[in-house]
Amino acid sequence: MHPRELMNEFTPWVEKYRPKKLSEVMGQTETVRRLQAYVDSKAIPHMLFAGKPGTGKTTCVLAMARELYADNLQECFLELNASDERGIDIVRGKIKDFARTLPLTNVPFKIILLDEADSLTTDAQQALRRTMEKYSSNTRFCLSANYSSKILEPIQSRCAVFRFRPLSDDEILQIVKNVAEKEGITLDDAAAKAIAYVAEGDGRTAINVLQGASIGGKAIKEKDVLVVSSRARPQEIGE
Ligand SMILES: Nc1ncnc2c1ncn2[C@@H]1O[C@H](COP(=O)(O)OP(=O)(O)OP(=O)(O)O)[C@@H](O)[C@H]1O
Numbered sequence: 026m027h028p029r030e031l032m033n034e035f036t037p038w039v040e041k042y043r044p045k046k047l048s049e050v051m052g053q054t055e056t057v058r059r060l061q062a063y064v065d066s067k068a069i070p071h072m073l074f075a076g077k078p079g080t081g082k083t084t085c086v087l088a089m090a091r092e093l094y095a096d097n098l099q100e101c102f103l104e105l106n107a108s109d110e111r112g113i114d115i116v117r118g119k120i121k122d123f124a125r126t127l128p129l130t131n132v133p134f135k136i137i138l139l140d141e142a143d144s145l146t147t148d149a150q151q152a153l154r155r156t157m158e159k160y161s162s163n164t165r166f167c168l169s170a171n172y173s174s175k176i177l178e179p180i181q182s183r184c185a186v187f188r189f190r191p192l193s194d195d196e197i198l199q200i201v202k203n204v205a206e207k208e209g210i211t212l213d214d215a216a217a218k219a220i221a222y223v224a225e226g227d228g229r230t231a232i233n234v235l236q237g238a239s240i241g242g243k244a245i246k247e248k249d250v251l252v253v254s255s256r257a258r259p260q261e262i263g264e
């Protein structure tokens with residue numbers, strides 16, 4: 026089983042309620058539509074997902090991989106964190122091992138998610154560019170980055186680039202209300218507004234604040250939200 030599939034009662038809500046399918050992803054409509062078309066046709070280019078944290082980048086690539094590989098996720102989908110894996114040599118070694126075998130599925134390629142690709146040095150990105158070319162017959166790379174401007178132009182030009190927008194307050198509220206309902210939590214309007222305010226378009230922050238605010242009880246008020254989030258109330262800003 027893929028590590029991402031393992032959950033228990035301690036799994037944070039952000040993981041527990043991560044959308045499993047592209048159709049469950051909130052917002053990013055045009056991006057999701059194009060990604061769904063890739064999945065349906067089983068034809069996927071290298072991709073660059075750019076945008077602020079908590080907007081659905083990792084969620085979308087995981088959902089694509091799940092839809093494509095089903096029970097073969099473990100063999101066909103590799104996640105590497107560019108900034109964790111000290112040095113491109115380790116990344117390269119892992120990619121080499123992973124890309125050596127072809128998947129035994131009806132999908133003729135594997136997917137590698139390289140998270141935080143914008144933290145790679147220029148040299149590392151040059152090496153990555155060669156690696157992408159070397160394995161492109163049976164591997165597709167999905168790079169995720171907060172800043173696409175930090176990705177070398179020759180890499181960008183090999184990728185379909187998708188820009189993930191900060192989620193709207195309405196989208197944030199839908200995410201939060203969905204989780205609240207499943208956890209048996211109620212929140213009043215002021216609390217919901219406060220979560221949207223502190224989240225600033227970041228779905229991860231919104232769910233984390235909801236989970237934090239629920240520690241004291243299942244009926245959440247604005248003050249419970251403000252205690253767990255470090256930002257001041259809107260009215261206080263001008264004071
Ligand atoms: N568009 C969305 N629709 C529904 N839930 C979302 C969305 N975006 C984020 N979330 C929630 O926030 C969590 C984190 O999202 P995700 O891992 O996709 O962020 P990311 O864009 O990859 O951020 P980072 O840049 O920090 O890697 C998800 O598990 C999910 O619970």
Ligand SMILES: [Mg+2]
Pocket residue numbers: 082083084140169
């Ligand atoms: Mg991510």
